Amino acid sequence: MAAARTxxxxxxxxxxxxxxLGYLSLxxxxxxxxVFLKTAELTLAEFWDVVTAPRVVASYKxxxxxxxxxxxxxxxxxxxxxxxxxxxxFPGKKLIDALVDLPFALPTAVAGISLTALYAKNGWFGQFLxxxxxxxxxxxxxxxxxxxxxxxPFVVRTVQPILEDLDTELEEAATSLGAQRWQxxxxxxxxxxxxxxxxxxxxxFARAVGEYGSVIFIAGNIPMVSEITPLMIxxxxxxxxxxxxxAIATVMLILSFTLLLIINGLQAxxxxxxxxxx
Amino acid sequence: MAGATTLRLGAAADFGQxxxxxxxxxxxxxxxxxxxxxxxxxxxxxxxxxxxxxxxxEALRNGWETYATALVDPDxxxxxxxxxxxxxxxxxxxLVFGVAAAWAIxxxxxxxxxxxxxxxxxxxxxxxxxxxxxYVLVFGAQGWFGPWLAEHDLKIIFAVPGIVxxxxxxxxxxIARELIPLMQAQGKEEEEAAVVLGANGLQTFWHVTxxxxxxxxxxxxILTNARAMGEFGAVSVVSGHIRGQTNTLPLHVEILYxxxxxxxxxxxxxxxxxxxxxxxxxxxxxxxxxxxxxHDVSEGQS
Numbered sequence: 096m097a098a099a100r101t102x103x104x105x106x107x108x109x110x111x112x113x114x115x116l117g118y119l120s121l122x123x124x125x126x127x128x129x130v131f132l133k134t135a136e137l138t139l140a141e142f143w144d145v146v147t148a149p150r151v152v153a154s155y156k157x158x159x160x161x162x163x164x165x166x167x168x169x170x171x172x173x174x175x176x177x178x179x180x181x182x183x184x185f186p187g188k189k190l191i192d193a194l195v196d197l198p199f200a201l202p203t204a205v206a207g208i209s210l211t212a213l214y215a216k217n218g219w220f221g222q223f224l225x226x227x228x229x230x231x232x233x234x235x236x237x238x239x240x241x242x243x244x245x246x247x248p249f250v251v252r253t254v255q256p257i258l259e260d261l262d263t264e265l266e267e268a269a270t271s272l273g274a275q276r277w278q279x280x281x282x283x284x285x286x287x288x289x290x291x292x293x294x295x296x297x298x299x300f301a302r303a304v305g306e307y308g309s310v311i312f313i314a315g316n317i318p319m320v321s322e323i324t325p326l327m328i329x330x331x332x333x334x335x336x337x338x339x340x341x342a343i344a345t346v347m348l349i350l351s352f353t354l355l356l357i358i359n360g361l362q363a364x365x366x367x368x369x370x371x372x373x
Numbered sequence: 374m375a376g377a378t379t380l381r382l383g384a385a386a387d388f389g390q391x392x393x394x395x396x397x398x399x400x401x402x403x404x405x406x407x408x409x410x411x412x413x414x415x416x417x418x419x420x421x422x423x424x425x426x427x428x429x430x431e432a433l434r435n436g437w438e439t440y441a442t443a444l445v446d447p448d449x450x451x452x453x454x455x456x457x458x459x460x461x462x463x464x465x466x467x468l469v470f471g472v473a474a475a476w477a478i479x480x481x482x483x484x485x486x487x488x489x490x491x492x493x494x495x496x497x498x499x500x501x502x503x504x505x506x507x508y509v510l511v512f513g514a515q516g517w518f519g520p521w522l523a524e525h526d527l528k529i530i531f532a533v534p535g536i537v538x539x540x541x542x543x544x545x546x547x548i549a550r551e552l553i554p555l556m557q558a559q560g561k562e563e564e565e566a567a568v569v570l571g572a573n574g575l576q577t578f579w580h581v582t583x584x585x586x587x588x589x590x591x592x593x594x595i596l597t598n599a600r601a602m603g604e605f606g607a608v609s610v611v612s613g614h615i616r617g618q619t620n621t622l623p624l625h626v627e628i629l630y631x632x633x634x635x636x637x638x639x640x641x642x643x644x645x646x647x648x649x650x651x652x653x654x655x656x657x658x659x660x661x662x663x664x665x666x667x668h669d670v671s672e673g674q675s
Binding site: 103104105106107108110111112114115116118119122123124125126127129130133172175176178179181182183184185189191193194195196197198199200201202203204205206208209210212213219220240243244247263266267269270271276279301304305306307308312325326328329332337340341344347348351352354355359 | 390391392393394396397398399400401402405406409410412413414416417419420421422423424425427428431469470473474476477478480481483489491492493494495496498499500501502503506507508509510511513515516517538541542545561564565568569573574577578596599602603604605606609610622623624626627630635638639642645646648649650652653654656657
């Protein structure tokens, strides 16, 4: 390998890389490894019993189902919002553009109690939905509302730069060849946007599955009905059932790592499709 | 995973019409335009704007006096102090890490670089609850170092160090993720020129690299700070919720809310919402400045 070593003109490689690896191991890798090592104390049958207990399975269904639905809703409306922000001029546009990042900046607990206040029986939205027989707060629908809130900026912020970079020539060519506006969108614009849209969807989904703070206030946390998976970990911890909590965490971590790989692949696809670095 | 939060440069300038509205081929019929605009803005108002407004309205529901009382309550003040302490420790730690990681990754070639970047991203894709759990497994009473810590009368979990650790974990990638692509795009020619001219490593970093990355660095710091002060899930697991001792502001909001002191909970929440608004304001300003800086550079080169 000595022959392959190149001369490094800039100083600090060993120091900075060494520090990076050391700090990464101490803060992230070793503590994360604890989850897998602790789970390994269980036999496979014990592990299976914990992660397939009916109450836990109900929480997977709720967490995954609502996260998928929220990400899909955000993909549709996030695309519309990104489209409006890039293509149209309207008063207050800059302010709205800045406020799209609110879910990134607003502490999740604040979002949680605020959404609960809005959708509770006597809340601003709740008082109109209640007579229609629609209950949001303390029901699975409340989980969906919180996850839509938390995921929206992911879609807008991944689609928006691609839309901004789009060449107007493409659409002009399509129009001059006789394409209707909808055809141009469907066959010219959407294929370019698609990888970014899918990335935004995946990012929103990944965030939603692990989300805790904004959901627990509005969910009501009724066993078998409105308990999310992260809450199951907390519940086990409060009962001092550390192995139980860790087993569920293992399932979630494996899902998160899989999603991370998929998202990395999607981002590479976006870069290839649009010629952007990221 | 940081893709959605990274610094955006050169957002379309909007003087009157956008370039898409100016051409017949790239605009929709007025009906379609108003449908899209109306739907998008209604969605924005219902899901983002109303929750923000509701925080302030609920906070002031019982008047300014209740509001002020909630904020000067000793438990609220001690929660504020702990929140500031956690952010003040997590921020410099992750700042040094972010700069070191970006230097190693952007200025040098080595095997496994992409894998390293993925590992740095990990904390973004881990649920906050798991971020708290991992430190309980390492430092908790039944954890790896639990017996040793108890023997030496040290407390990490259900104490301040645990809260700081959890905060460091959830804000771990922000600065590194901001700097890596920025420093990669800038290359290393300028630094190499400085070294050839006789500058040492620190001088090169201070006088050549730092001026080039200052906006990206500031951007990462703002995002780190916002997340550090607002983190709930991870901190909740390791805090133990001891009033006046191990409660941060977001945890204090939860306690007040669960005790049905809604006005007080929203009063404290409004402080955090203000922090979020300031964060967004500074962030927009930094984006604006960074776009200008980039504009000046490209002007100078042409």
